[in-house]
Amino acid sequence: MKKVLVIILLVIIGYFLANTFINIPFGENRIGDINAEKPTAAGYYLSNTKEKSKVANVITAIVVNYRGLDTLGEVTVLFLASTGIASVLYRRKEEEEETERLSLPSSTIIRSGARVLFPIIALLGIYVFIHGHLTPGGGFQGGTIVATGFLLMLISYKGFNTNHSRMTWIESLAGLTFIFLGIWGLIADNTFLGNIPEVGKLNSLLSGGLIPIIYIAVGFKVAVELTGILDILLKIKPKK
Numbered sequence: 001m002k003k004v005l006v007i008i009l010l011v012i013i014g015y016f017l018a019n020t021f022i023n024i025p026f027g028e029n030r031i032g033d034i035n036a037e038k039p040t041a042a043g044y045y046l047s048n049t050k051e052k053s054k055v056a057n058v059i060t061a062i063v064v065n066y067r068g069l070d071t072l073g074e075v076t077v078l079f080l081a082s083t084g085i086a087s088v089l090y091r092r093k094e095e096e097e098e099t100e101r102l103s104l105p106s107s108t109i110i111r112s113g114a115r116v117l118f119p120i121i122a123l124l125g126i127y128v129f130i131h132g133h134l135t136p137g138g139g140f141q142g143g144t145i146v147a148t149g150f151l152l153m154l155i156s157y158k159g160f161n162t163n164h165s166r167m168t169w170i171e172s173l174a175g176l177t178f179i180f181l182g183i184w185g186l187i188a189d190n191t192f193l194g195n196i197p198e199v200g201k202l203n204s205l206l207s208g209g210l211i212p213i214i215y216i217a218v219g220f221k222v223a224v225e226l227t228g229i230l231d232i233l234l235k236i237k238p239k240k
Contacts (some may be wrong), residue, residue: 041138043105053195055133056209063138064214068193072178075221079175082225086232106156114156121149129219133208150227154234162231174221181210181217182215 045062055061063071106114128135129142155162182193189195195209205212 008158024029048192050202053208054202055211056131056203057135057138059136059209060133060138060215061208064211064218065193065195068182068214069093071218072182075175075178076220078225082229085229112154113152118149118153121152125149125219125223126185126191129215132215132219133212134203134205139218140222142215142219145228146219146223147230150223154231162227163229164231166173167228171221171228174217174224177217179215181214185210187201187223215227 045058045066049055049058049061053061053065055065125142125145125147127142128137128145129139130143150162154162160204185191185193185195193210193214195211201207
């Protein structure tokens with residue numbers, strides 16, 4: 001009897017899901033038809049992003065404005081993943097008072113090269129997420145680039161250590177900034193992450209309203225979370 005009820009419930013759910021997807025006009029509104037009377041979601045984004053949001057990168061507007069609540073979920077998943085890795089590996093650190101970097105001593109050439117490349121990589125990552133509303137890239141991509149710079153230093157210098165307390169503060173402030181801006185838009189514009197301030201001039205750095213600010217917060221959050229994960233994974237118990 002239970003199996004029959006489960007099958008009936010699955011059939012009902014499947015019917016409504018199929019009916020919903022069938023009625024969605026996927027692909028009916030092409031780029032050349034963005035001014036249709038009833039445009040699709042893609043047509044709406046393409047026809048309204050530049051005019052209303054003053055953002056040259058339409059994907060950025062979609063990620064942190066039109067579907068900003070979904071992006072908040074993605075950032076939360078990343079936070080939970082980093083927290084899970086830290087909690088699993090915490091026992092290893094607890095067993096020994098000191099930990100050792102999982103890498104062989106680097107040569108002078110590698111250390112010198114890492115010291116030269118690190119600020120360049122970090123600057124590139126910061127540039128990517130600051131200009132995410134103007135060019136391809138954004139918070140996730142820029143934060144990852146910054147984390148690769150720290151990875152280079154971690155594998156080049158055994159004595160290079162990250163300050164996890166400071167990183168936790170940065171991560172928390174970035175996450176709270178995201179949530180605060182979302183709630184602000186919800187209160188002032190009845191839309192989560194609504195673009196409240198003056199959006200500015202298209203193709204200028206100070207444009208897009210809240211969108212670049214949100215991407216900067218995401219960039220810092222991704223950078224510190226990935227760096228923390230890499231730092232933990234590169235440490236092992238010292239040999240006895």
